[in-house]
Amino acid sequence: MKRGVIVFVMLLFNNFFMDAQEQTQRFSIQTNPLMLLTNITWNISNDRDNEYRYWFNLEFQYKLSNYWNVLFRTNFLIGNSRRGRYRLFESGDIVSHIEIYQRDTAITFMPGVMFRPFGTGLRGMYIGLYPNIGWQNVNRTVEQIVGNFDVLEPNDNFFIIGIGAEIGYVWIFRSGFTISLGGGYGRNWGISMRGNSGILEVQNNNTIDNLRVTLLMGYSF
Secondary structure, three states: OHHHHHHHHHHHHHHHOOEOOOOOOOEEEEEOHHHHHHHHHHHHHOOOOOOEEEEEEEEEEEEOOOOEEEEEEEEEEEEEEEEEEEEEEEOOEEEEEEEEEEEEEEEEEEEEEEEOOOOOOOOEEEEEEEEEEEEEEEEEEEEOOOOOOOOOOOEEEEEEEEEEEEEEEEEEEOOOEEEEEEEEEEEEEEEEOOOOOOOOOOOOOOHHHHEEEEEEEEEEO
């Protein structure tokens, strides 16, 4: 009886949790589940009506050969957050309280290649290299204004360009369920577009901010 239970558990594990080595998937679609969790927790913790953030990504892979895959990853962000609350003064008297909000909208595309050093197709260890191109809009607005004064509300656009590399591992289970886990380094630059106010800018990240952790889940077929 005990031996039969052990055999049953081993068969169950083999059928549902082992890599699908016999399968020949050519396509993979994945997304980051932590982004959904981040959206929910951030929006709950910042429950003011005019603050929100939604962040999504989606990745497609196609197997050219057992050693090479092509990659297309897209990222989308839209959010509005309070940048600060200020008192304005005139001759020592408080004229107004204001709140400044910044709305960010960005979309980037990452076409790239993945190399599988052990010839394992869509699964197994990979080394990836990808450029990053896109667009970002940064818009600041002033709210709760009392008083008579002029306020500049810049609405600037930026061309995003960057490059990144990562290394990781992909598990494909017999059902086709796929998990990717990796890490790497990416660097983006924001190029101010014509007509910008010159007040807002897209900051280049420091070294720590440029480190990347990749967690994706999806389906391969």
